[in-house]
Amino acid sequence: xxxxxxxxxxxxxxxxxxxxxxxxxxxxxxxxxxxxxxxxxxxxxxxxxxxxxxxxxxxxxxxxxxxxxxxxxxxxxxxxxxxxxxxxxxxxxxxxxxxxxxxxxxxxxxxxx
Amino acid sequence: xxxxxxxxxxxxxxxxxxxxxxxxxxxxxxxxxxxxxxxxxxxxxxxxxxxxxxxxxxxxxxxxxxxxxxxxxxxxxxxxxxxxxxxxxxxxxxxxxxxxxxxxxxxxxxxxx
Numbered sequence: 001x002x003x004x005x006x007x008x009x010x011x012x013x014x015x016x017x018x019x020x021x022x023x024x025x026x027x028x029x030x031x032x033x034x035x036x037x038x039x040x041x042x043x044x045x046x047x048x049x050x051x052x053x054x055x056x057x058x059x060x061x062x063x064x065x066x067x068x069x070x071x072x073x074x075x076x077x078x079x080x081x082x083x084x085x086x087x088x089x090x091x092x093x094x095x096x097x098x099x100x101x102x103x104x105x106x107x108x109x110x111x112x113x
Numbered sequence: 114x115x116x117x118x119x120x121x122x123x124x125x126x127x128x129x130x131x132x133x134x135x136x137x138x139x140x141x142x143x144x145x146x147x148x149x150x151x152x153x154x155x156x157x158x159x160x161x162x163x164x165x166x167x168x169x170x171x172x173x174x175x176x177x178x179x180x181x182x183x184x185x186x187x188x189x190x191x192x193x194x195x196x197x198x199x200x201x202x203x204x205x206x207x208x209x210x211x212x213x214x215x216x217x218x219x220x221x222x223x224x225x226x
Contacts, residue, residue, distance in 0.1 A: 004156075033214065035214075035216075040218065041218065042117075042202070042216045042217060042218035042219060043202070043204075043216040044216070045213055045214050045215070045216075048213070048214075058213055058214075059114075059213060059215070090156060090157070092157075097144060097145065097206055098206050098213075098214050099144075099145055099146075099147040099162060099204060099206045099214060100145065100147075100162055101159070101162075102147065102157075102159055103159075104156035104157040104158075105156055106155060106156045107154075107155070107156055
């Protein structure tokens with residue numbers, strides 16, 4: 001089954017404790033992206049990757065890092081999480097451009113206390 | 114910077130009614146536009162994708178139109194059903210296809226039986 005898998009689905013952590021949210025797709029898609037969703041602000045793009053070793057900033061990259069060492073994986077790293085990073089995070093992948101045939105993961109709800 | 118607006122933020126209609134959801138964007142230089150559906154606690158599901166050269170796309174009871182010059186797209190839902198209740202999001206993709214993606218804040222639709 002074609003899918004984008006995020007882990008964990010739920011995470012509560014403390015300020016400053018480094019964490020990684022994993023994202024994996026099984027469709028050999030070139031394009032992958034991370035978004036955060038906040039009430040009243042909608043989905044905002046954090047980082048995106050057009051292929052292995054090619055990443056670029058979205059609209060809200062501050063406080064986040066990403067890497068794309070393999071085509072299928074695109075982890076999101078929070079080196080020093082802060083409460084303002086409490087949000088619902090989505091990973092997405094697509095075969096060509098950033099929207100065509102896009103698949104989204106189920107989301108990761110992160111709470112930073 | 115691209116800005117995407119969806120009006121209304123919420124809509125409640127009786128079952129069977131035809132309805133229109135609106136999406137407007139400030140920069141007409143787009144590659145394509147996608148309408149998504151989001152159910153509570155779940156990820157996004159792609160509905161209709163319109164390339165910048167197209168005027169409309171149809172799938173079943175859904176019809177999406179695009180007027181790039183005026184920066185507008187509409188999603189028409191015919192004969193609404195309670196199962197259509199969800200939040201509907203539109204997203205635009207910048208020129209080139211691999212640019213930043215900008216989402217609207219969504220319209221929450223409730224179809225009353």
